[in-house]
Amino acid sequence: MPEKMANKKSKYTITFPAFSSEKILLLEQLRKKRGLSAYEISFMLGKHDFFIRDAENPLKTTLIDSEDSCHLMKVFRVPIDDITPPNMPVDDYQMIVTKEKAEKKKDRFLIDIQNPIPALSRPIVFVEEEKHVELPTSLELEDEQTLRDFIFTLYREGFFNNTKTALEIFDVCREEENFGANFHPRYMVRALDYYTNRKSGNPILDNSRTNFFSRRLFFKPLDFEISESSGPISKVAIDKGFTSFRKAAEWVSKLDYRRNIDKDNVLCVFDEQCGTCSTKHALLKRLADENGNTELQLMLGIFAMNAKNTPAIKDILKKYKLQYIPEPHNYLRAYNYILDCTGIGINETKFELDIIQELEIQPDQNTDFKVKYHRDFMDNWIEENKIPYSLDELWNIREECIKAIVLSRLELKTERLMLRPFRKEDGAAMYELNDDPEVLQYTGDTQFADVAVTERFLENYTQYEEYGVVSICSCNGQCFASTYLCVNAIRVSFKFHPDTSLSMSCIYLLLISRNALPTDLRRYSLSLALC
DSSP states (O other), rough: OOOTTTTEEEEEEOOOOOOOHHHHHHHHHHHHTTTTHHHHHHHHHOTTTTTTHHTTOOTTTOOOOOHHHHHHHHTTOOGGGSSSOOOSSEEEEEEEEEEEOOOGEEEEEEOOOESSOOGGOOOOEOOOOOOOOOOOSBBBBHHHHHHHHHHHHHHHTTGGGOOOEEHHHHHHHHHHHTTTTTTTOOOHHHHHHHHHHHTTTTSSOOOBBTTSOOEEEHHHHHHHOOOGGGOHHHHHHHHHOOOOOHHHHHHHHHEOOOOOOOOTTTTTTHHHEEHHHHHHHHHHHHHHHHHHHOOOOEEEEEEETTTTTOOHHHHHHHTTTTEEEEEEEEEETTTTTTEOOOOOOOHOOOHTTEEEEEEOOOGTTTTTHHHHHHHHHHHHHHTTTTTTSSSSHHHHHHHHHHHHHHHTTOOOSSSOOOEEOOOOGGGGHHHHHOOOHHHHHHOOOOOOOSHHHHHHHHHHHOOHHHHSSSSSSEESOOOOOTTTOOOOOOEOBBBBTTTTBBBBOOOEOOOSSSSSOHHHHHHHHHHHHHH
């Protein structure tokens, strides 16, 4: 963090990597010579709008890495030496940065490098640019409508059926004989903004995802109107107010991730208000089929479930000395990109890197076929990789992993409070809790025979996996098994109803410490009550 100098609020003493500083200076000189704004370069890199502006701000930590440099070399079509400085005589610059206001209340940074190097005695000045500033340029500028028409033609011809980076679109523009190699991307950027803006544009393109290098991608989103007469799923979707596939998919992805009781019911996701990767994507595939859409594919992929993409199973893999476990996952493909509506925060780009094998399936293959396909794959994987477990043993390890994943999703933590499922090690505290008549008065529980029985009960508790959560415990930054004076416990009780499978009927807050509930716990309790 920069260190403020005493009594001078606008001056800072900082240390900054010398190589990165010179790289930023070279880029600023090149882009201004060509007439490209910081925002336009950020756009071409596929980064957020103010990436370059932040990189030019010496008080921020944003750096242009080697991959960015290679990308910029292609944008400007210059040799790498034009945007990469030579070897530096020092590793770090010692700088005094003076920050002041320029025109239109923008920040101006005056940088004085303190290193005793004669060649660096020059002062450096960066002025914060407005987002849509138009710098003077000698490059060829077309009008915005011409670029809108050109982008729309590419869209209509299927160019965006596969994901494209801004650089790929820029290269196509430069190859167009009406634009040429000296084409300036200003109005291409604005045309793409127009075609991705849901509020004030014509959003025929989507730019909500990035590639492996975190560069923004542009592609044709899968969407179509839903017709009520198309079938039973379409009728329910219309009844719920979903007139388009996109709206239905967004709603499905927000539903709770939970196993369905009746997976053979094609409407189970609607009826039970929850689903898994299997049932959620099968529903959306059936919806597409009912409405005559042939672009959407239902996929079954086997991916390497490891500690990196699934941190909750790290300890289990370590215990059994496994690098990963092959795990099936259902998702959709459209126009060659993955569309995942599971709703558990899967990054489609990163997930695709871990896919070992995939095939297209039909919605009715999501049950028995999926299980058989998975077991057959694991059987071959065990043999080919000399895994020291039988299929049944590995399957049990996999179930242990699934349980760990489910439990990890139920943990909530703030600075003062942690809410989590009960664990085996909570047996002694749970036994003591149930020994309190005041507690039993509200829960309706009975006391366990001893602590060992309590531990077995908690270890084999399956309500979390089957229904999401029934009981959770909390502690104020300390172990649940601590004394009553430092522990608050909350038990959230549900009653099961044969028609709805799970409905909340009441919430019991057991104030064990006899003290006021912490604010975080009160807020969480309120959110549960409103669910």
